Every structure is written in structure tokens, then in C-alpha cells.
Amino acid sequence: MWSTLLHSNTIWVLLSTMILGFAAGGIGCLAYWKRQNLMSDALSHAALPGVVVAFFIIQEKNLLLLVIGAAASALLGAFLIQWITNASRITEDTAMGMTLSVFYGVGIMLLSIANRSAGGNQSGLNSFIYGQAAAMVRSDVITMVVLAGIVILIIFIGFKEWKLYLFDAAFAKGIGMSVRSMNVLYTIVLVTTIVIGIQAVGVILMAAMLIIPAVSARYWTHSFRNMILLSSLVGGAAGALGTWISSTGSGLPTGPFIVLVSAAIFAISLLFGKEKGIIIRFIQFKVQQRDSERNQFVMDKGGSQ
Amino acid sequence: MRSSIIQVDDLSASYQKNKVLSNVNFNVEEGTITAIVGPNGAGKSTLIKTMLGLHPQLTGTVRFWDTSFKIAKKKIGYVPQRGSVDWDFPTDALDVVTMGLYGKIGWFRFPSRKDKEKAMNALKKMGMESYAHRQISQLSGGQQQRVFLARALAQDAELYFMDEPLAGVDASTEKAIMAILKELKRKGKTVLVVHHDLQTVPEYFDHVLLLNKTVYAHGKTEEVFTKDNIATTYGGNMQWIGKGDQYVVHATSQ
């Protein structure tokens, strides 16, 4: 067990998924309060055509360039979702569903053309799309860590600005904050996190890295600051733990284990969470019921005298 | 004395930690038109929803005609708040009114011509017959509210629950709705209306129920709708204009 852990590449991978998890947990919290939980799912699918096109052009797997391609196409997807929602009677969830499936379809089209023309060269590309953290090399790790670091920095520097922007955008505008540029920044940070995460956990499971830590954190705290911190920590822990579990067997996929670890943390939070956990809520319900019965009793007595 | 058709005993309900209704007790007599008034967050809509089984109740019982809601359901009509549905839904006004009859049409059957006629008559009563085939998103707020009222009329119920039917409607719609309420009363139907405008209570309703998490007062409007009762219900957030018995009252906390 220690031998696999000490295997130098595993340590690198573990470090990168941990930092990725940390960044995803933080940004996921912002997405949670913006009520755009599934946006991450739509955008990670929408990244596919960009990845393939970037691969087409450079003909090799260079993480930074693939990330740029992915980001460009995810941003286009984000823009389309916004545009369709604002300009027609189509609701946001429908726009997201359309964008993710159509972009993904286009990605598959391009991919099958790429497979045909590029011969066996695309193996690295497939692992990029379906998530294979173990396949990452050191330069990938460095790219990932640097980008995730920037994302984390942006989230934590702008604590109170984010809070204002998410909680009361109208007020934020009133005191002279540019909500528009906050929007742009939010989208860029979101897209960056998603596209660097795709490599590690894959297009489909990326959404989980944003959604689950944020929802889990919600069960332990009411403070925005603590929620972001906690969500990041949950994400980081899930990333590291999931990677470690998948490294103990051969051929075990990384992404699904990270998701399962976060799901387990969520289940624990849902049950035992001190703010809205099931057990706490059940006790509160019982107490309320007893109180109202007692009140009733007192009133009846009062009335009869 | 006329018979009570609704009996509410010790009803309470909550949203998560917050108790919005507790120890609610009242009876409603047949053929009355009752306004449910109270400040924001007093649980007016929740009261209606809980009585209709659309919101879980913590404690208590609600009886209609001495039976449970499940049995009495067919005789009860409900007008939800206008904002509770998506008006972009692909359908026209007549179709929405016809929906009021779906409970009676039964399984595996389509609305017949007779049902459509019934719906059309209801629309006519609300002065909306010329809009029957208009897509519902193209109706104004007041017109949408009239469609909802027409749907309740088509249901031909004995007892109606209406959630803020007069909120945000134009004067002519308000008049039309009030005319319908009077007609329902004349026919001996019973109506409970969540109402937000204290000023019009004495004019429109013969009974009033003052609610703020629990019942503060309930009875004939002229007996119960007094300055003191209103003040205790609203907890002082009031503004009084006028003199003597001619009050114009505004809730300042709105």
C-alpha cells in the first residue's frame, strides 16, 4: 500500500486531484448559490468539440493547449445557454440540455473524423475525455496545479465581493460594483476549473466535483465563508482519497472513485449534518409537535376554568 | 344558525424550522364569504394549502361536511395564486377552463362538446368569451386571473378556496370577480378568499378571519373587523387614516 503511494507519479497525481478538488469545491459553492448546479455538467460536455479541434490543430496531447480549446468551446456553450434563455421562451434547464447534447454530438463527430485521420495517435485524447488521472504526466500536473491555484486565489481573494454578487446583485450594482464583469469572471473561473478537471475525472463526472462538496458543506454551516472553506476541503479530501483508492488496484478508474468518496461524504452530511441534517430535523419536528400538543393542553385547561 | 361545513381543529404546520401555523381553530358556515386577512408571512396561503392537503400538517384535523377531504374533494374548488403556474404553457384560455372539469370527466375520456360548452359559459360569466382561443401568455394579468376564476366556476363546486384572486388585477377585473363572488353567495355557495387589501374587506366579505400564525378573530365582518382586532393581528404595523368608524387602513409592513 505504501509502495503504491510512494510511487512518485502517484504522489504527483494525488497532489493534482487534491488541488483540483479544492478548487472545484470552492467554485462549486459559488455555482450552488447562483443556482446553477447543473451548469458544470453542461459546460464539461460542451468542452468536447474544443478539445478535439485543438487536438486536430496541434496533433499531439499538450494539456495547456487542449485546455484552451476546451475553454473556448465551453465558453461558447455558456454564451449560447445564456442567449437562448434570455432571448426566447426556452427555460435554462432546457437550454443546458440542448447545449450539452448537441455540443457533445458535434464532439463525437469530430472525434470520429480525428480517429480516422490521426490513426492510433488519439489514445491520449480518449483518456482526456473519459478521465484517467493515472495517465497524467508531470507537465500535465504542473499545468493543472498552476491553473487550479489561480482559481483558488481568485475565489478566496474576492470573498466579500462574491458574497455580495451572489446574494444581492442589484445591491452590488447600486454600490458601484460591476456585476457584468463579475459575471464574466465567474464564468471564466467556472470554465477553467471544469476543463482542467476533465483530464482527471472525465467529462461526465466533472459535475459531481462541483456539486457534491458544496451541497455537503451546506449541512454544516450557515456562514458563506465557512461554506466555501468546507466545500473546498471536502473536494480536496475526496480528490485525494479517491485517487488513492483507485491507485491500489490496477486499471481502476480515478474519477468514479473520487465521486463515490464525495457521495459518501454527502450521505454522512445529509444524515448527521448539524444545520439541516435528517436526524437534527427529525428531532426538531418531534419537539415542535410536542410543544404544540402541550400548548393545546394548556389552552384547553385555560378555557375550561 | 346555519350548519358549519368546515371544521378546523388544532391545525398546525411548518416550513422547516419555522412554525407558520399553530393551534388554528375555526368553523365556517355554509353560504358565507370569508376573507382571510393578516400580515405578510401570517400563513394565509399555507392555511389554504394545508386544508387542501397540498402542504403537510403537523397536528390537527380538518373536516368538510363531517367527512375527510378525500371524500369531499369533488365538492371543493381551488383557485391557486396566478404566479404558481407557467403561463407560457402551450394552451388557450378555453382549455385551461376545461381543466376544471377533469376531475369529473374520469379516466380514459376526453372532454366532450358539452364540457367545452360548460367551460365556455364560465368564460362568458367572466366576460372573457372573446379570448377563449387566445394563447394564455398573451393575456394580461387580470385576464389570466379571470381565466382562473372561470375555471373554478366550471368546476361547479359547493365550496371555493381562492388564493389572492385580487392581487395585482385591474379595476374592471376586480369588479368582475366581486360580481362573481356575490353570485356564488346568492347561490348558497361558500367561499374562502385570501385577501391582502384591508380597505375592501367590509365591502366585499360578510365574514372575516384574522390570521397571524393563529386565528386572532373570526366571525361576521361587522362584529370582528374592528380597529382593536386588526391592530393585535398586525402587531401595530398599521397606519390609520380617517375618523370615527370610517377607517382606511394600510398595513405598513407590506
Place this chain on the structure above:
Amino acid sequence: MTYTMWIILTASLVGLSCGVIGVFLILRKQAMMADAISHTVLLGIVIAYMVTQQVSGTGMLIGGILAGILTAFLVQMLHSLKVQHDASLGIVFTTLFAVGVILISTSVGNVHLDVQHALMGEITFIPFTTVEIPLIGAVPKATALLTVVLILVIFFIIAFYKEWKITSFDPALAASLGIPVIFFHYLFMTLVSVTTVASFDAVGAILVVAMLITPAASAYLWTDKLMWMLILSGGFGVLSAVIGYWIATWLDTSISGSMAFATGCIFLFGFLLSPKHGLISRWVRPEAWKEEHVS
């Protein structure tokens, strides 16, 4: 029938069933539920394979349907525990999908199932597995299955037409009239699952999502009548299948990917040009639009 005809027919059947179901999916504001179910169906199929040890139609159909219903149930449960609806969806489908992927990579191996195949589908192989049907002769298995599903879908939509309408438009009223809203929710989710599983093998998960949501959304831009919306949506589904096949042959690329692309093109066309809700009409007659949307 020729090879090409079978493929187009199969895809058209997918387009029709998905188009009809999709209308209610978007009217009930559950478009993303399609995405979720299309992914979790994988888990059901894997488990069915592990239990029966064979790639059989029936076992997988049942497994997939159960997985779809389980998804709907879990989402509903989390939502009733006050988790935001879209968050519950995200949690449930990613977790179930992760379990599916892990099962594939550990116990099932790469025998007949691989994730990639499930996600992209391989419609080109459809005509090779046939089943003998009296009077008609050899019919591809997937095509026969899809025909049955289409009949089933149309039957349920017509039989409960007014119930679908009222539970989609105003669930509170429906409940107060005594119509079992929850029952219809689950019945609908079952129909979505059945359609998804049947289409799955032919076109893959992602195209199912495209076929479920996009033609219905396009139809929503062209009409204000529910009946017309259903007809148009089914029609757009078939049209996407045909156009998609044509594009795929032309570019020599993935058929299901091209069909998804075609649904997008049809939507874009309506989004720009629809006389009622298109961008250009709004630009030409901004007054009419305002009147409709501001009031």
C-alpha cells in the same frame, strides 16, 4: 429493405418516441432529468449483465428501466429533504454513473460493454442482429423493440392526455381535483426510462438526450398548441434522423453524433426564424413581443 433504410427507420423511431416524450419533459421543466436518466441507465444495464451473464435485450431493458425509476425516486427523495432540485439531480446521476463505471472496470471487464460504446452508440451494427417476425420477416432487433416502445409511448400519451396536460400545467389544481400527481410523475419517468433504454443501444446516451430535448424545444418555438407541439416535435425528431444520416455519410463520421448535430441545426433555424418566438421576428416587430412578455 436496404441497410441504409433500416438505419434511417431505426433512428426515425427514436426521433418519434423521444420527440413526443420530450414535449412533456420540457413542459414539466425536467429537461435535465433526461440527461440524468440517460446516464444512470448504464448502471442498470451493467447490473442486468452481471445477473444474467448475457447481453440479452429483456434483462437489460428491465435493468435500465429500474435504474431510471430509481434515479427519479432518489432525486425526488433528496429534493423532499430540501436539497435544491438540480443539485439532487447532479448528485444522484453522477454517483450512480460512477458505480456503473467502476462495476464495468472491475467485474464485467470489457466483454461486451464499454462506456464509450454506451455513450456514443453504434447504430451501424443495428441491422446485423435480427429477429424473425411473422408476416414481416427478419427485422433488426433494435428496430422491433423501438416500434413496440413507440406504440407504448403513444398509447400512454393519448390515454392520459388530459392528465398529462393538467399535471404539467398546474399540479396543485390537479391534486385538488383528485388526480394522482405523484403517480403520473413516476409513470412519466418510467416512459422516459423505457424510451431511453430502447434508444440507448441504437444511438447511445448522448443522442437520446439530444433527441429528447432539442426537437421539443424547437417545436415550442413554432406553436402555442400542445397537440401541434407534439406533432412538430415528433416530426423534427424524424427530420433530424434523416438529415443526420445524410451528414454522417457525407463527412464519413459518427451517425449518432451527426443526428445530435442535426437537432441543434433545426433548433437554431427556429430560434432565428420562427414567426412567433424567433429572434428575427422580435427584431422586426419588437412591439408585439414586448406586449406579450412584459405584461
